[in-house]
Amino acid sequence: MADDVRDLVQRSLAGDQTAMLALVDRYQSPVFGLCLRMLGQRQDAEDMAQETFVRAFRSLRQWDSQREFLPWLLAIAGNRCRTCLGQRMRRPSTTQLVEQVPDRQPDGKPARHLAEELQRAMGRLREEYRLAFKLFHEEELSYAEIGAALDCPLGTVKTWVHRARRELVEMLRKREVVGEVSRAIRQI
Amino acid sequence: MPYAKSNGSEMTCATFKSRLNAVLDERRSPQLDLLLCAHARSCPECDQLLSTQMSLFETLPNTREEPSPDFALRVMQAVDVQRREQKRWRLRASAVVAIAAALLIAVISWRGPAAIHEASNGPSETQPQKLTAEVLKRVDRVAEDFKPVTGSVYTAFNAFWLANRFL
Numbered sequence: 001m002a003d004d005v006r007d008l009v010q011r012s013l014a015g016d017q018t019a020m021l022a023l024v025d026r027y028q029s030p031v032f033g034l035c036l037r038m039l040g041q042r043q044d045a046e047d048m049a050q051e052t053f054v055r056a057f058r059s060l061r062q063w064d065s066q067r068e069f070l071p072w073l074l075a076i077a078g079n080r081c082r083t084c085l086g087q088r089m090r091r092p093s094t095t096q097l098v099e100q101v102p103d104r105q106p107d108g109k110p111a112r113h114l115a116e117e118l119q120r121a122m123g124r125l126r127e128e129y130r131l132a133f134k135l136f137h138e139e140e141l142s143y144a145e146i147g148a149a150l151d152c153p154l155g156t157v158k159t160w161v162h163r164a165r166r167e168l169v170e171m172l173r174k175r176e177v178v179g180e181v182s183r184a185i186r187q188i
Numbered sequence: 189m190p191y192a193k194s195n196g197s198e199m200t201c202a203t204f205k206s207r208l209n210a211v212l213d214e215r216r217s218p219q220l221d222l223l224l225c226a227h228a229r230s231c232p233e234c235d236q237l238l239s240t241q242m243s244l245f246e247t248l249p250n251t252r253e254e255p256s257p258d259f260a261l262r263v264m265q266a267v268d269v270q271r272r273e274q275k276r277w278r279l280r281a282s283a284v285v286a287i288a289a290a291l292l293i294a295v296i297s298w299r300g301p302a303a304i305h306e307a308s309n310g311p312s313e314t315q316p317q318k319l320t321a322e323v324l325k326r327v328d329r330v331a332e333d334f335k336p337v338t339g340s341v342y343t344a345f346n347a348f349w350l351a352n353r354f355l
């Protein structure tokens with residue numbers, strides 16, 4: 001797989017558009033996922049993911065072929081997102097920065113109810129806990145990849161994810177949604 | 189603190205929590221971990237924790253999102269636009285470097301009409317010799333006058349080529 005990526009990079013450097021397209025195709029999901037988790041808005045996330053690839057292709061020669069490609073790409077994406085967030089801070093807008101789930105009543109489906117409760121609990125987590133948790137569990141990035149993207153040590157990322165799990169469980173317990181959903185899941 | 193015996197080893201709630209985190213870190217299902225399940229059976233608090241975590245991870249994959257279908261195509265278009273812009277910028281930079289180099293050469297090698305005239309004043313000669321010398325001097329002067337121009341043009345071409353190659 002690593003050789004495959006190296007080959008794609010080499011061909012991209014030579015200007016092969018098919019290879020570039022293959023690289024985008026392969027990595028668009030984790031890059032977009034990271035941007036979406038960091039920025040919270042689909043449109044901004046797509047813009048930053050696009051900019052990430054444009055920048056990556058521009059500085060493809062700087063990639064060390066002895067290392068993994070994805071963490072390098074995620075580091076670029078993380079930088080772009082931080083810049084975007086910085087610009088947002090300087091120019092406050094009326095748009096929502098964090099995904100919010102409307103406060104609806106459960107519709108009788110426990111799993112859906114839990115998903116809503118989970119989103120609500122996520123919204124209450126500390127920003128870095130929420131981000132690290134989502135990147136690890138939803139985007140399925142490794143701790144090293146998250147560390148590269150967020151520009152922080154692996155141990156810190158691990159701590160954030162563990163704390164996020166603990167706090168989520170606590171919040172769900174307090175909302176008393178766990179028991180009914182657990183029973184429903186066990187029955188399946 | 190509650191205990192549960194499993195395979196001859198005792199597990200505390202603290203160990204349970206740390207093992208649960210380790211299992212989740214490895215993206216394994218806690219349900220399939222015998223030690224965790226054994227402890228959970230004897231400890232209601234840890235059983236609830238296990239249930240909650242399992243419920244959490246049953247729910248999570250539903251929230252994953254993908255970019256729009258034409259995303260890759262838009263990236264390629266953006267890359268193309270950027271490449272064209274880069275090429276245009278490189279040409280402009282090359283032209284600026286070439287003009288600057290040409291001007292520099294012209295200024296350095298420009299001697300001025302007075303200097304050329306002064307250089308052409310030699311000892312007195314006979315009439316035919318004077319005429320021949322005068323013609324040669326004029327040819328020389330014209331060549332000298334054009335030297336900065338030809339030199340600059342040559343340098344400009346070279347500078348343009350080099351800038352285009354390396355910028």
